[in-house]
Amino acid sequence: MGRMYITLKGLFDDLGVKTVIPPPVSQRTLEIGTRISPETACLPLKINLGNYIESIAQGADTIVLTGTCGPCRFGYYGVMEQEILRDNGYNADVVILESPTRDPKAFFQRIRKISGNQSWPAIGKSFLQAYGILTQVDELLDLSLRKRPREKNSGETDRALTQFEKQVRSCCGSREILGLIHQYQDIFAGIEEKENGDPLKIGLIGEIYTLIEPYV
Structure with missing residues (x-):
């Protein structure tokens, strides 16, 4: 989502966990995800699946995502995406980080797991x-x-x-x-600016993912 991968790369690098950054989101990413997604699924789900498959092709064996939270249905897609991947022959380990208020023990166990069992x-x-x-x-x-x-x-x-x-x-x-x-x-x-530059200001509204992800 957007440039979030930069922060997560730094996090996992510091923890000594190897990461795979998928290619930038593209038409190919969307086409891959669309082929295995329910027809009525939203655009973010299709792109997520495309990202996962492109990452698996580069050697990723674990997918980490959040669940049961967020401003839209994305928070509930973790289990669905996991099942879609398995139904299509992709057996990556999917780790869903749910809110710690629901099950603190499970949350911290998963944090420990994805951190390579660091202290x-x-x-x-x-x-x-x-x-x-x-x-x-x-x-x-x-x-x-x-x-x-x-x-x-x-x-x-x-x-x-x-x-x-x-x-x-x-x-x-x-x-x-x-x-x-x-x-x-x-x-x-x-970067040099124009003299007396007074650009038009435009407010963008709409679905959060389409605003954050540059390709979309």
Whole structure:
């Protein structure tokens, strides 16, 4: 979903857990998911399944997702997606993180499982570092939103953002990721703006996933 993979990559890198980042969402992703989804299923479910299958093709054997929470039916799709994958011959281990208020013991057991059985202090430290990545990525994206309509050289912001996303996939751990983010914050800050730029402000409304995911 959007650039959330950057935060999660940093988290699992710090925990010593190998991750597979699927290719950016594309028409192929949607077509893969649509082939095995119920006809009336929503777009996010189809793209999720496409993401999972593309990741499995790259070697992923475990899928982690949240459940029973969120602003839409996404929170209830975990079990359905698990069954659809199994019915179509994909036997990846699906770990669904449900709200800790329902079953605290099961929640923390699953956290321990996906963290490679690291100690709780190590897990806590990694989550704090991941939160730092999350806030810095948000700041970077906010800066890109400010620069894009004001840039003097058309396309400069998008080119920088595309380059950032290519490079971040090669980073290892929160330290490297944060260093790259700070580097690109400086790059974005240095993008020259038009004189007297006063761009039109547009408010976007609608389903949360379609607003967050760039391809959609």
